[in-house]
Amino acid sequence: MTDAPGLDRLVALSLVLFALGMIGVLWRRNLLLILMSLQLMMAAGQLAFVAFGRAWAGVVDSVSRGGSDGQVVALAALVVGAAQIVVGLAIVIAAFRNRGSLDVEQARAMRW
């Protein structure tokens, strides 16, 4: 696997994805799009896990199962993320039904 991407490139990709997600969360006003951007940030984190897990296989003592620790964590995070988006989407739908809009700037009922 000589042409597999190295650690630095994978981490760079992960950083770019994370930044894109963060910009989306900050920029967007639509609740649905904010949620999607959040998912992008999480995916970036999982990618970093897998990348580091593979790079440090056999280096750190505790990684003794052929470097699968990072993948295990990423998979677990994936499952949690899926559960999270289900709840999130349900809230989005409920909010839309209630207010007829998904603009987060208008949803300020929880101030002081």
Next chain:
Amino acid sequence: MTSVRFIPALPLLAALFHGLMIGVFRRNLSARVAGAITVGSVAGALLLSVVSFAELIGPTSEDAIVDRVGTWIGLGIGSSALVVDLSLRFDPLAAVMCLLITGVGSISLVYSVGDLRGDEREDRGEQRFFAFASLLLGAMLLLVLADDFVLLIAAWSAVGVATWWLLGFWYRDDARVRAATLAFVLGRIGDAALIGAFAVTFWALAEAGSYEAGFVALRQASPTLAAATLEWPVWLGGGPVPVSEVACLLVLLAIATKAGQLPLTGWLGEAIGAPVGALVLVHTVTTVAAPIYLATRLSFLFADAPFASALAAWMGVTTAFVGALVSCAQIDVLRVLAWSTASQIGFAFVAIGVGAPTAAIFQLIAHAFHKGLILMAMGAVIAAIGLERDLWRMGNLGSRLWRTRIDVWIAVLSIAAALPITTGFFALEQIVVAAGVDDTLPGHFVLIALLLSAASATAFSIVRVIALSLYGDTRIPSSVRWDELEDPGPLILWSMAALAALTIGGALIGMPQMWADLLFSDIQNANSLQHFLAPSVVAAGSTPDGQAGAWSYAGLAALMGVLGALPAFWLYLQRPRMLAEITSRIGWLHRGLLRGMDLEPALHRLFIAPVLALAGRWLARGVEERVIEGLTLRGSARVVQSLAGGWLRSAQTGSAMLYIAATIAVGLGLLIFLLHASRG
């Protein structure tokens, strides 16, 4: 595959089951069902004890069966590690104790099933009773099987708690709870002393370079313990004192609290307002037995501690004497028996003090048999005449309760130690002879005189019980119909018969050689208990058998029993007027004895009242009201209120965008900080 771990586990599991049923499932089982479960678990433990005992004396002949359940505490690394295993050791001493505890325990539980079933007097909590009884027996079995100090201390505390619950079983009565609580609080002082004893030995061995908590290792290291010294505090005179002395003195404090020895006695005589089955357990094989076991287990330590040994002997003999005298004056029959327990246990500590631990164990066995028997029999008498405990309102009951009378007679003969056919007789013989031939004790002559007088007073007090309750003219309350008086039910009768058989038969296991030579021809090793226990104990005293003077002490002991017993019969049945005369002559003494020398109130004033005063005045008003409530609770609430009501509120804009931005900003800040810190 050893089954030693199941000996304590079975009763403890029964206790857990009862606890879950009562506490979680809110189901109260009847006395019969709950009792069957507990009796079954204890009888199972008895069976396992017998099996393990057979294994121990079997042909493989190991010193002990060790059951290592697992590592419990592991501290430190390498050669300086302290590892405490959860480990049980079934050695000869533990074997004798296990057989005694499970045997007498199951008999008394069978009695309790019969006793509580007909009990409509108070809050019916039969299952609660059996939960506490299972816990007490399980904890006691754990205590005797513990292989190290740590587990023993834990079990010791558990015995204290279970005793508290069992003695305060009828918790709606303040007086009963008060007595039980005094027992518990005193016991906690003893617990602290026991931990101190462990700490001292542990420290001494750690100085010598090894970390040990196990009894086997401690015994092997006893020369080190005897050689190591501590400094007395200056106000006690200064100077070095051997570690074994300090440890033994602390152990003695623990013992005095648990076994009700002077000057910490008194609670034993007050804590009588419990079911008779509970009294049997507490007074025979558990609470007051634990100290004797502990002193025997640590006999190697006492062998190197002459001062503490002498103190033990003196503590024992004064308790034996005072306890017997007090029990001579009591009116409440259960109080007579309770004070006599303190006295009987005192005899055992004389044996500990003169370096004859097997005699102490034999006295414990004898006491368990005859005190259990007479408590049960008197419980049956009390129940028959409508719960009347006043000895002066009994009389001539023997002619109606004739089966019970046989049991009472056997118990009385054993306690009075008057005839060489009972366990109690030979136990007392051994103690008196051992104390008699050991003339190294300080104040030896006075001690022997007190010991013999105590034997006499014991005989007097116990014969007084049988004379007043079963003979003479009847003085029963008018509410009780004489024609309807009858012996208790079969469960109670059979359990009493079992203990009566043991009271007689137990004599065979610990008969002194010289008596065996006299009574039978050609028996080798007659005192089989002594030979069996030999690997487990260190007997500092010389074996009395065959020594000059042994027979004179043995004869004196038997004579003193008779000298105490006969006048009691004569006075209480034939010469009531002379009795009244004597009582009025020594009025001040009689009143003092009747009040138990005011020891129980004194203990209350000494240990309970100061705590209550401290809690009431200083802690409740000062600390609780001012500091905790005023400063901490209300103060913090006020601070938060003032902050939140003001400018902190305005941070809550409700704008999700702002919140997200703030979160990300903080996250970035943290990241930069961490990166910076990790670079150095």
